[in-house]
Amino acid sequence: MLHPLLAASDSASLPIWLADEKTWPEIAGKLPAQAQAFAKAQTFEAKAGTHCLLPDGDGNLLGVAFGLDAPDAKRADPFLPGKLSSLLPEGTYRFETTAPDPTLATLAWVLGAYSFDRYRKRSGKTVRLVLPAGVDGEDVTRIAEAVAASRDLVNTPTSDLGPDGIEAAARKLADRHGAAFRSIVGDDLLAQNFPMIHAVGRASATPPRLIDLTWGRADAPRVTLVGKGVAFDTGGLDIKPAASMLMMRKDMGGSAAALALADMIMGAKLPVRLRVLIPAVENSISANAFRPGDILHSRKGLTVEIGNTDAEGRLILADALALADEENPDLVVDFATLTGAARVALGPELPPFYTEDETLAAEIAREGLAVNDPVWRLPLWHPYQSLLDSKYADVNNTGGPMAGSVTAALFLSRFVSAARAWVHFDIFAWNSATRPGRPEGGEVQAARLMYSLLKKRYGS
Incomplete structure (x- = not known):
């Protein structure tokens, strides 16, 4: 089934001529004289990201000219055609000339039309694209719908998406794909040896929990996804400044990425034994909040001194990673909005990743x-x-003022020893400004690349 913004065919669709500054004169020369004259009057030169609505002789819309990056551009964006789905008048369109990557252009078309409408209805319009030849429309739909659902989760404020809301989203996903599901909540975390998840989340009015989803044949390669699910992060007793709290609804972006990837994997029926672990908490403040200087026990058996209560994500991930590691999986992937240091190093659009598996590292980069x-x-x-x-425990949860993303990854590495391969993504989970295919707001990072990697590794 195709996404509502995609069409298998439409004889009345309007053409989109994709061109760069070098190819535009040749394409323009084949257009009707009226359209050529109009484009010239508009001084349209097919500069990257620009468009021109071209009329026919009766003043109706003949088609659209759109400027692409030059093939040798250092910053060419294959999502650039994704601008059009939010710019064009309602209707159905087709790429009359071939996009540099038709699959990514199609995906960007759908992703670029996303909007978060839960609290404010927008005037909607339907701008559809005829599926280009050779593009797997079902796979594009699968990816786009998984990304949109997880963007919704990141965009939803904690008033409507606490730890219980993250659980509800995961349960809904499990039910849709026929996956097994359980959740360990509140003091049961202590009884089942998840002390750090409990410690971080116990100050909230909504109890902490560990969400556990499993799917696929028991004898298939084991792939485990771990997502940081901090529904809101005050910083705890090491409280954040007000400005730093404004976006903390996105601190569950790691869990959203894990759920998006799980949705893609299960939707494609990849032959893997999938497990998804999400420690879901709110790092709040009350009389029973964990404190700087506390020493926590962990599932792994390591003791952890709390250097800063605002470094809570690694604590809950550590217990979840220790559980994942107990199954000796083939691959463990964790996603977490873990450190501001990652953004200082690489900015919001380029998340760092960490692994000691050279083959996996090369695949991820590619x-x-x-x-x-x-x-x-x-x-x-x-x-x-x-x-x-630490002077008093096996490890401290903070590593000082420098190399913050590296030391956070090193902390997590102490809780993974049996898995054949492990990779940690320190994501931002947010678009600070709108770009083609990536509207401002919640974003899913690193999930699409891991889906592509797993498809190539395991096939279907």
Whole structure:
């Protein structure tokens, strides 16, 4: 089934001529004289990202000219045609000339039309695209719908999406795909040995929980996804400044990415044994909040001194990663909005990733570029392990003022030892400004690249 913004065919569809500044004169020369004259009067030159609505002789819309990046542009964006779905008048269109990557152009068309309408209805219009030849419309639909659902989760404020709301979204996904589901809530976390998840979330009026979804044949390769589900982060007793709290509804962006990837995997019926683990908490403040200087026990058996209560994400991930590791999975992938240091190093559009598996690292880098979901590898620099030393416990949860993303990854690495491969993504989960295919607001990072990688690894 195709996405509502895609059409298998439409004889009345309007053409979109994709061109760059070099190819535009030849394309323009084949248009009707009226359209040529209009484009010239508008001084349209097919500069990247510009468009021109071209009339026919009766003043009706003949088609659309759209400017692409030059093939040798250093910053060419394969999502650029995604601008059109939010710009064009209502109707059905087709690419009259071939996009540089028709699949990514089609995906961007759908992703670019996304809007978060839960609290404010917008005047909607339907701008459809005829599926280009050779594009797998079902797969594009699968990806686009998974991304949209997870963008909705990130955009939803904590008043309507606490830890219980994250659980409800995961349960709904499990039911849709026939996956097994359980949730360990409140003091049951202590009884079942998840002490750090409990400690971080116990101050909230909504109890903390560990969400556990499983799907697929028991004898298939084991792929486990772990997503940080901090529904809101005050910073705890090391409270954040007010300005830093404004976007903290997105601190569950790791769980949203994990759910999006799980949706894609199950929808494509990839032959894997999938497990999704989401520690879902609210890092709040009350009389029973965990404190700086506390020493926590972990599922792994390591003791953790709390250097800062605002470094809570790694604590809940540690217990979940320890559980994942107990099954000796083939691959563990965790997604987390973990550190501001990652944004200082690489900015919001290029999340760092960490792994010691060289083959996996190469695959991730390649797929990130191939599907326009870019990431950049940073090192698990083991000499920095000493920055996590504690005088009283096995490890401190903070590593000092420098290399913050690296030391956070090193902290997590202490809780993964049996998995054949592990990768950690330190994502931002937000578009600070609208770009083609990526509207401002909640975003799903690194999930599409991992879906592409897993499809190539395991097939269907």
